[in-house]
Amino acid sequence: MPTVIFIEPDGAEYPIAVKNGTTARDAAVNNGVPGIDGDCGGECACATCHVHVDAAWIARTGMAEPGGMEANLLQFAEGSTENSRLACQITMTDDLDGLTLRIPDGQH
Amino acid sequence: MTTDTLVRDPASTVPLSRMDVSDPKLFQNDTIGSYFARLRREDPVHYCPESAYGPYWSVTKFNDIMQVEVNHQTFSSEAKIGGIAIQDMQTGEGALELEMFIAMDPPKHDAQRKAVSPAVAPSNLVLLEPIIRERAGLILDSLPIGEEIDWVDRVSVELTTMTLATLFDFPWEERRRLTRWSDVATATPETGVVSSWEQRREELLECAYYFKDLWDKRINESPKSDLISMMAHSPATRDMPFLEFLGNLMLLIVGGNDTTRNSISGGVLALNQNPAEYRKLMADPGLIPKMIPEIIRWQTPLTHMRRTALMDAEIGGKKIRKGDKVVMWYMSGNRDEEVIDRPDEFIIDRPNSRHHLSFGFGVHRCMGNRVAELQLRIIWEEILKRFSKVEVVGAPERTLSNFIHGFTHLPVKLHAH
Numbered sequence: 001m002p003t004v005i006f007i008e009p010d011g012a013e014y015p016i017a018v019k020n021g022t023t024a025r026d027a028a029v030n031n032g033v034p035g036i037d038g039d040c041g042g043e044c045a046c047a048t049c050h051v052h053v054d055a056a057w058i059a060r061t062g063m064a065e066p067g068g069m070e071a072n073l074l075q076f077a078e079g080s081t082e083n084s085r086l087a088c089q090i091t092m093t094d095d096l097d098g099l100t101l102r103i104p105d106g107q108h
Numbered sequence: 109m110t111t112d113t114l115v116r117d118p119a120s121t122v123p124l125s126r127m128d129v130s131d132p133k134l135f136q137n138d139t140i141g142s143y144f145a146r147l148r149r150e151d152p153v154h155y156c157p158e159s160a161y162g163p164y165w166s167v168t169k170f171n172d173i174m175q176v177e178v179n180h181q182t183f184s185s186e187a188k189i190g191g192i193a194i195q196d197m198q199t200g201e202g203a204l205e206l207e208m209f210i211a212m213d214p215p216k217h218d219a220q221r222k223a224v225s226p227a228v229a230p231s232n233l234v235l236l237e238p239i240i241r242e243r244a245g246l247i248l249d250s251l252p253i254g255e256e257i258d259w260v261d262r263v264s265v266e267l268t269t270m271t272l273a274t275l276f277d278f279p280w281e282e283r284r285r286l287t288r289w290s291d292v293a294t295a296t297p298e299t300g301v302v303s304s305w306e307q308r309r310e311e312l313l314e315c316a317y318y319f320k321d322l323w324d325k326r327i328n329e330s331p332k333s334d335l336i337s338m339m340a341h342s343p344a345t346r347d348m349p350f351l352e353f354l355g356n357l358m359l360l361i362v363g364g365n366d367t368t369r370n371s372i373s374g375g376v377l378a379l380n381q382n383p384a385e386y387r388k389l390m391a392d393p394g395l396i397p398k399m400i401p402e403i404i405r406w407q408t409p410l411t412h413m414r415r416t417a418l419m420d421a422e423i424g425g426k427k428i429r430k431g432d433k434v435v436m437w438y439m440s441g442n443r444d445e446e447v448i449d450r451p452d453e454f455i456i457d458r459p460n461s462r463h464h465l466s467f468g469f470g471v472h473r474c475m476g477n478r479v480a481e482l483q484l485r486i487i488w489e490e491i492l493k494r495f496s497k498v499e500v501v502g503a504p505e506r507t508l509s510n511f512i513h514g515f516t517h518l519p520v521k522l523h524a525h
């Protein structure tokens with residue numbers, strides 16, 4: 001059971017242990033993490049699951065593929081940076097145990 | 109519904125091959141729902157070979173609509189090949205076409221949206237919340253208790269106009285001009301809003317000069333948090349060609365006008381039709397933030413968006429040909445029992461209430477959705493503080509349109525606490 005840790009803009013932390021194969025978006029939505037609405041249901045179609053991947057982890061999650069739908073949506077999201085990802089496009093595996101994702105300021 | 113009414117109901121008797129859901133009257137008389145229900149059951153991706161708008165496809169299921177939304181490479185919003193509504197965009201004589209990114213494809217769409225979107229970013233909106241709340245309060249305080257009034261005119265239009273005026277820091281006494289320009293921008297001579305293309309053009313030019321004037325003033329003042337000031341000062345937008353600026357501005361006005369107005373009216377009607385939900389709300393005003401997305405799903409203020417196929421494609425097993433007109437009926441998808449539990453019920457504390465189609469999805473997903481939600485939340489908070497009930501006391505009158513799903517008249521009586 002890998003753990004994903006969400007950090008709110010005010011510093012509050014939400015560590016959530018999930019089954020392998022769960023997306024970070026589902027982990028957040030099913031556990032009521034504020035700021036991750038996930039309106040489209042994880043279809044990569046709304047950008048309401050925008051997170052900043054902690055710098056220490058970005059090599060392992062990878063960046064949004066340039067020109068793909070995820071990058072298309074991220075360009076309009078408030079506070080988007082090169083470490084931005086959509087949480088529904090990150091699938092948790094043991095390899096990502098401890099993954100730290102920050103909720104962008106003002107996302108809600 | 110008894111079998112007897114089912115038999116007489118044209119929605120169930122018309123042959124599928126002649127089923128045309130584009131008739132605006134079906135929306136005005138509120139019978140469209142049973143047509144969509146039949147299409148979802150019997151022919152979810154439906155071809156109508158002949159209609160007042162030419163041949164078109166109807167996509168009626170939630171997941172099929174989603175598939176069209178996310179595939180903008182195949183399904184285009186471009187104005188020049190038809191645009192975003194079942195009625196092709198007007199390129200008539202003297203039409204004065206405003207360029208709006210809602211009717212553009214990437215990459216042009218992306219550049220424009222990126223430039224304008226910070227103006228409606230949530231962090232900017234929190235600055236406007238106290239002003240919107242205060243002004244909403246003043247409007248509600250001016251209403252008579254216990255007397256029949258038209259909720260549409262006295263409240264929904266007034267509140268929406270007020271918010272727009274606040275967002276733009278538009279001269280307060282002249283704010284109804286915004287409503288007028290919004291109506292004119294979407295009007296054709298047939299609608300009666302304007303009598304000719306010439307008149308439409310003149311009014312829009314007047315609007316253009318008015319905003320040019322505001323822009324010139326704001327650019328010479330220090331930056332503020334209203335949208336015009338933000339656009340006049342932001343590096344991404346300050347050198348925007350004037351017609352582009354005007355197009356974007358009109359898009360913000362039009363996009364937020366009828367949609368929010370009709371959500372305000374629709375919420376009142378839905379709560380009256382579902383008294384148990386109204387009681388639940390009065391007992392716990394903390395439910396308001398959950399209720400707002402449910403109101404927006406329930407109302408579905410824009411019945412559809414349209415795309416044009418740039419290449420052959422397949423949706424729900426049907427072959428779509430290059431050049432075909434594809435209509436995504438959000439109103440239908442929002443009642444799709446395969447995706448939404450008990451879709452025909454209005455449930456203010458519905459789990460997962462944000463999972464609806466009313467704002468669209470993909471790169472064109474509504475840019476003002478946070479503005480709309482904020483405005484509705486504030487309004488309902490202020491309504492609950494003041495009135496024990498907004499009682500609907502007569503039949504609502506609905507808009508004659510297959511695009512804007514709303515009300516022209518909603519008689520209510522207010523009850524004090």
Ligand code: HEM
Pocket residue numbers: 177192209210211221228359360361363364365367368371404408409410413466467468469470471472473474475476477479480
């Ligand atoms: C309940 C209220 C509203 C509803 C139901 C609504 C609905 C929609 C829909 C369906 C779309 C097109 C989605 C698509 O093509 O896939 C859209 C786009 C848009 N809306 Fe809204 N809207 C609302 C309020 C607002 C407000 C308040 C504003 C402005 C402040 C606004 C500004 C826009 C803009 C600029 C676009 C174009 C986005 C793009 O093409 O990238 N809307 N809206």
Ligand code: FES
Pocket residue numbers: 025037038039040041042043044045046047048049086087088089
């Ligand atoms: S949940 Fe909609 S994009 Fe991730």
